[in-house]
Amino acid sequence: MNYLYKFFLILLVFVSCTKKNESIQKENDVTQHPNLILTSKSVLEIKSQLGTIPVFDQTLNKTKEEVDAAIKKGIDVPIPKDMAGGYTHTQHKKNYATMQKAGVLFQLLGDEKYAIYIRDMLLEYAKMFPTLPRHPQKRSYARGKIFWQCLNDSNWLVFTSQAYDCIYSWLPKEQTEYLNKTLFKPFADFLSVETPQYFNRVHNHSTWGNVAVGMIGLVMDDEELVNRALYGLENDNIDPKAKDNDGGFIKDKAGKAGFLANLDSPFSPDGFYTEGPYYQRYAMYPFLIFAEALQNKKPELKIFEYKNGVLIKAVDALLNLTDADGEFFPLNDGQKGMSYYTSSLVSAVDIAYYYGTKKPELLSIAKKQNKVQLDATGLSVAIGLREHKEKSFIKKSMELTDGSRGDEGGVGILRYQKEEETLALVMKYTGQGLSHGHYDKLSFSLYENGNEVIQDYGLSRFVNVEQKNGGGYLKENKTFAKQTIAHNTVIQNETSHFKNNYAIASKNHSEKYLFDVSNPDFQIVSAKEKNAYPGTELHRTMIMVNDDKLSKPFIIDITKVTADKKNNYDLPYYYFGQIISMNFKYQTPKTLSTLGDKSGYQHLWKEGAGMANAENVQFTWLDNKRFYTITTATNKEDEIVFARIGANDPEFNLRKDPTIIIRKKQIKNTIYASIIESHGSYSAVKEVAKNAYSNFSKIEKIIDDVNYSSFKIKFKDGREKILILSNTDSNPKKEHSLNINHKKYNWVGAYYYK
Known part of the structure; x- marks a missing residue:
């Protein structure tokens, strides 16, 4: 009896220790970097495929050439002074883009020169950031520090947080603590609590701000920052007199701002973004890159299922809002010539393919783009293209509703x-x-x-x-x-x-x-x-x-x-x-x-x-x-x-x-x-x-009253057509009858054409 009791006691201790070890291992998996866009698992998967995935290999090689050239040129962190297009503005844009790419190269190629480049760059920014006032160009409702507007500062933090995640475990603990305390936490606070008129609203600008704070919060495992990003600022963090860019008061209640609010309000159930395709294209990168990070770090949120999967629908909607050459229709503010060849749509297509239903039609767009995002989503697309799974993306007639x-x-x-x-x-x-x-x-x-x-x-x-x-x-x-x-x-x-x-x-x-x-x-x-x-x-x-x-x-x-x-x-x-x-x-x-x-x-x-x-x-x-x-x-x-x-x-x-x-x-x-x-x-x-x-030869109005408008269309070949529109009843099953010039027309639905 004593032997049996001892046996069960030892078994109980063994099971308890096993469960504890599994819990510790699970915790380590979450805290081990990278764990946002790249993960330890995806890095291993990508490495095992390198050399066999043409479009991924091609993108990686081109990225390596770009970053190697930047490293050879040296680090340049100028004191901010210029508007968009100026030297300092352009240089800081290059810096964050290069750091993000260098982080990927460090993880996939294992060469420490990329980690060293990011570290040295971040230390320069950590030295400069605490000394910076708001940008000297007073043109924005929300001036940044590195750039003339907080929007571009958010761009910097969204990209840089990915680079930081890639070298976080490589850096000594004292350096991560220094960067967190001196650069990243103050940066997140600056974009949010110090600039609520920018952060706490529903707008593509705020989406970038929310995502910037959320991404660096995920890197630093700062739950307060992540919640701030998801739900917006609490009431007591907001100046009640602060106004947004449109002259209206900013959102002042949790739940009415933040990342989730920016998913709820501007997107229709069809995935149409109320600001128009040009800004939908711009906003899709932060929306989707943060969603990918949340899916990797906080899968329990099921972010890609939010609002009936609106993020995946949004990519399909956006691709359909293009002409035959892939250029976006310039509804509202929209610069002509912007197309789905832009880098933000490369990311969008890859992420939508990986986290959606792996629609082969998306592969045909990716094939035209001829580059991929250097992560698990890009790997999946590259494998699909390698296996010739693509099908043509046929743009069909469709209606995209507006409003949440x-x-x-x-x-x-x-x-x-x-x-x-x-x-x-x-x-x-x-x-x-x-x-x-x-x-x-x-x-x-x-x-x-x-x-x-x-x-x-x-x-x-x-x-x-x-x-x-x-x-x-x-x-x-x-x-x-x-x-x-x-x-x-x-x-x-x-x-x-x-x-x-x-x-x-x-x-x-x-x-x-x-x-x-x-x-x-x-x-x-x-x-x-x-x-x-x-x-x-x-x-x-x-x-x-x-x-x-x-x-x-x-x-x-x-x-x-x-x-x-x-x-x-x-x-x-x-x-x-x-x-x-x-x-x-x-x-x-x-x-x-x-x-x-x-x-x-x-x-x-x-x-x-x-x-x-x-x-x-x-x-x-x-x-x-x-x-x-x-x-x-x-x-x-x-x-x-x-x-x-x-x-x-x-x-x-x-x-x-x-x-x-x-x-x-x-x-x-x-x-x-x-x-x-x-x-x-x-x-x-x-x-x-x-x-x-x-x-x-002509189009002729015949009748125009409250209920009906009718027209005669005359072709030069002698043919004639009659068009009748019901002006008050669009019911497709409604029966209509109308006399026009002593001839009776009967039809069902809102229109007649014959």
């Missing part, structure tokens, strides 16, 4: 693709888009084969070009690019939507009326705007029609205006290229004058004008060796205005792009009805114009 619950309008994208020929129409009926939003409800842009046909101006800024306002936004961004006249939508009484008032605009959004792409030959998007002008409702319907007698689909553009009094209305179309012909008389002035004196009109030269004097106007232009024509129904009193951007622009900050404006004066209710078509081509080599004339 998906109930604040959205973006409708109509697409056509036949082999290499593509057409894409983008109609915007979103919320305001925070401080980067433009005042352009129901605007649209049109693309053919990646080229803009009818353009959205985008932003007025030369990012990181020091000579242009230090790389920051130009004043013309507010005076023109944000104004409604800069977009292809209706303007009333030469005044921008919501009178260009952010506080009012941010409380309103357009309402989706209809989105139906079930028939690829007749795709339709329709939305209403009731708040841009009190007493006026705008209802725009855009249709992409694929006619079997034409080589390309054409666009039908209908805007119904219902008002409580008479107004003047303008509808501009911003085109590119050379005017070819028009079917109305016009006059050109000997001396240019502006189209107006406010709301962006002061930036438009009036180059010509004429009265429609007909029921239809046609305007044809040539661009990218293709002909385009707008055919529009008019009243004889309508005026057609030729204008060009560039007036009152002494520093030549604006592009000199042309527009044609259809102007209706002193009318209460009206309707714009146009056809936009691509037709024919021109060969400069053969000097031959093919199909240079429009395929349409």
Whole structure:
């Protein structure tokens, strides 16, 4: 009996010790560095594959060349003084990018020269940071220390924290304690408690700030910093008089700010980011890199499942918000030319592939990018490409809702693709888009084969070009690019939507009326705007029609205006290229004058004008060796205005792009009805114009009342089509009956076309 008792006692002690050892081992696994983006496990996996994963090996070799060159050049940590694009700004950007890459190289290649480079650089920053006041350039609502704005300081900390994680276990304990106390904890406090107007709001800037604090908190195992990053500042850390960049008071309650709040509020359930694709692209890196770190360090949070997996959805949404060349549609503030080839989208695609469902379509994007993130996600993508698992990413027609619950309008994208020929129409009926939003409800842009046909101006800024306002936004961004006249939508009484008032605009959004792409030959998007002008409702319907007698689909553009009094209305179309012909008389002035004196009109030269004097106007232009024509129904009193951007622009900050404006004066209710078509081509080599004339003779309004609007479309080949729109009932199962010119039309749904 005693022997049996002793046996069970020894067994109990053994099991207890085993469990304790397992607990200690588990704790060591968590605290062992690296454990954010790279982990001890992933480093071993990557090392075992090196030399067999072409795109990863190629990225690694290129990274090594870049970092080796930087190390050879030496460490340079200048005293901050410049705006974006200046020497000190650029050097500090190079420093954090190089440190992050050096950390990866140290882990994957094992060469201590990379760790030494990071250590020496960090010690220089630790020496300098405590001596720095806020940046001398007083241009930002939240000045940084190393950079002119806290946003860039956050960039520095997000990247540098990854480098620090890679050498943390290599550094002597006294050095990590010194860096934590002298550099990193003060840096995190500076970005958060010392700058609450920056940190504690919902905005892409704040996302970077939250992630910067959270990343360094994870490195230092500082739970207080991690919680601050996730949930924002507590009430007692906030100055009640502090205001944000838009003049409103900052968020003052936990749960209304922080990383999770920035996931909740700006993203719709579809993954659309309310600020627009350009800033979604910018914000995706901190969102996803922090999510990856949290997944590695705090898997219990299940961050990639948050809000029904919105982060993975956001990558898919963003890829679909691009033209045929992969360039993002410039909705709201957006610099043209930015595309999914940018490094932030390399990370986004890799992370979405690894933590999502490993969609083979993402591999085709990664193949075009031809580089990967140097971690487990990039390894997974590289293996997928090595095994030829990629499938084409086909961009389809889709609607992306806006608003945290998906109930604040959205973006409708109509697409056509036949082999290499593509057409894409983008109609915007979103919320305001925070401080980067433009005042352009129901605007649209049109693309053919990646080229803009009818353009959205985008932003007025030369990012990181020091000579242009230090790389920051130009004043013309507010005076023109944000104004409604800069977009292809209706303007009333030469005044921008919501009178260009952010506080009012941010409380309103357009309402989706209809989105139906079930028939690829007749795709339709329709939305209403009731708040841009009190007493006026705008209802725009855009249709992409694929006619079997034409080589390309054409666009039908209908805007119904219902008002409580008479107004003047303008509808501009911003085109590119050379005017070819028009079917109305016009006059050109000997001396240019502006189209107006406010709301962006002061930036438009009036180059010509004429009265429609007909029921239809046609305007044809040539661009990218293709002909385009707008055919529009008019009243004889309508005026057609030729204008060009560039007036009152002494520093030549604006592009000199042309527009044609259809102007209706002193009318209460009206309707714009146009056809936009691509037709024919021109060969400069053969000097031959093919199909240079429009395929349409006219579009004619037949009926326009509260319930229905109907139109007759006449082709030059003699064919006719009738289009009827239900203006008040979009129910797809609703039965309609209407008499037009003694003929009865019966149909089901919100529209009829035959």
